[in-house]
Amino acid sequence: xxxxxxxxxxxxxxxxxxxxxxxxxxxxxxxxxxxxxxxxxxxxxxxxxxxxxxxxxxxxxxxxxxxxxxxxxxxxxxxxxxxxxxxxxxxxxxxxxxxxxxxxxxxxxxxxxxxxxxxxxxxxxxxxxxxxxxxxxxxxxxxxxxxxxxxxxxxxxxxxxxxxxxxxxxxxxxxxxxxxxxxxxxxxxxxxxxxxxxxxxxxxxxxxx
Amino acid sequence: xxxxxxxxxxxxxxxxxxxxxxxxxxxxxxxxxxxxxxxxxxxxxxxxxxxxxxxxxxxxxxxxxxxxxxxxxxxxxxxxxxxxxxxxxxxxxxxxxxxxxxxx
Numbered sequence: 001x002x003x004x005x006x007x008x009x010x011x012x013x014x015x016x017x018x019x020x021x022x023x024x025x026x027x028x029x030x031x032x033x034x035x036x037x038x039x040x041x042x043x044x045x046x047x048x049x050x051x052x053x054x055x056x057x058x059x060x061x062x063x064x065x066x067x068x069x070x071x072x073x074x075x076x077x078x079x080x081x082x083x084x085x086x087x088x089x090x091x092x093x094x095x096x097x098x099x100x101x102x103x104x105x106x107x108x109x110x111x112x113x114x115x116x117x118x119x120x121x122x123x124x125x126x127x128x129x130x131x132x133x134x135x136x137x138x139x140x141x142x143x144x145x146x147x148x149x150x151x152x153x154x155x156x157x158x159x160x161x162x163x164x165x166x167x168x169x170x171x172x173x174x175x176x177x178x179x180x181x182x183x184x185x186x187x188x189x190x191x192x193x194x195x196x197x198x199x200x201x202x203x204x205x206x207x208x209x
Numbered sequence: 210x211x212x213x214x215x216x217x218x219x220x221x222x223x224x225x226x227x228x229x230x231x232x233x234x235x236x237x238x239x240x241x242x243x244x245x246x247x248x249x250x251x252x253x254x255x256x257x258x259x260x261x262x263x264x265x266x267x268x269x270x271x272x273x274x275x276x277x278x279x280x281x282x283x284x285x286x287x288x289x290x291x292x293x294x295x296x297x298x299x300x301x302x303x304x305x306x307x308x309x310x311x312x313x
Contacts, residue, residue, distance in 0.1 A: 001310075046309075047311060052306060055305065056305035059293075
């Protein structure tokens with residue numbers, strides 16, 4: 001189970017609200033490579049993982065992504081605080097404002113609400129870890145793009161922190177994949193799915209011994 | 210199995226050899242007690258969230274909280290960490306070695 005801690009993982013203190021910036025960053029809340037999708041991807045994948053190292057890293061990264069979801073929400077909250085309707089109406093946040101006022105709702109920057117179609121759970125350790133490696137890189141690129149578009153250092157600093165975390169997660173998922181492959185047949189990692197098949201002979205292709 | 214060292218330089222290849230895991234029945238009954246206390250504690254927390262001035266509820270919260278702390282201390286000493294931030298062993302990363310809750 002989970003217990004909430006009343007703190008952000010990294011401080012968010014934005015002095016100048018900016019509706020346009022908010023309309024871009026919202027993608028890391030509810031977009032295809034956002035923090036909500038990341039957390040749901042890892043926390044749901046972990047049940048079928050055959051090795052404790054992989055269950056551990058998926059549990060702990062999936063939990064950290066929830067902390068990132070909160071950081072992104074805090075950024076959005078502070079960017080949209082005390083704005084008047086006229087400022088919002090002239091900005092790219094106007095369509096979001098119509099549906100959600102300045103509440104925090106997980107949508108992509110394009111306006112599409114979040115969707116579990118963004119994540120994959122294949123029930124196969126190699127397939128799922130490769131999905132996760134790609135997901136971390138896609139999230140890193142999204143933060144790269146946001147950092148390119150945003151000038152305010154108050155916003156940039158937490159975004160740079162979140163970008164770094166994507167890189168660390170990518171490294172650890174790479175380690176998890178290596179730990180996994182060390183335990184599989186080095187001649188053919190794909191001979192059987194350790195999450196499903198029951199040892200030699202249970203796989204898609206019957207093994208030799 | 211020659212697993213390369215990871216970039217942080219921690220080469221970890223030793224297995225657990227001191228009976229980690231919560232297969233002992235004392236562990237199971239301790240965990241059950243923690244689950245029961247947590248249920249009461251959570252109910253009290255939800256109640257206090259909407260009735261923050263209820264002194265009776267606050268006193269009950271503190272009773273439960275003290276019980277929980279004692280049980281968690283005992284569980285983590287005898288069985289294993291309940292959170293990733295409470296791995297007591299200096300010699301072993303027990304966090305991933307005891308069974309996951311859906312495997313018990």
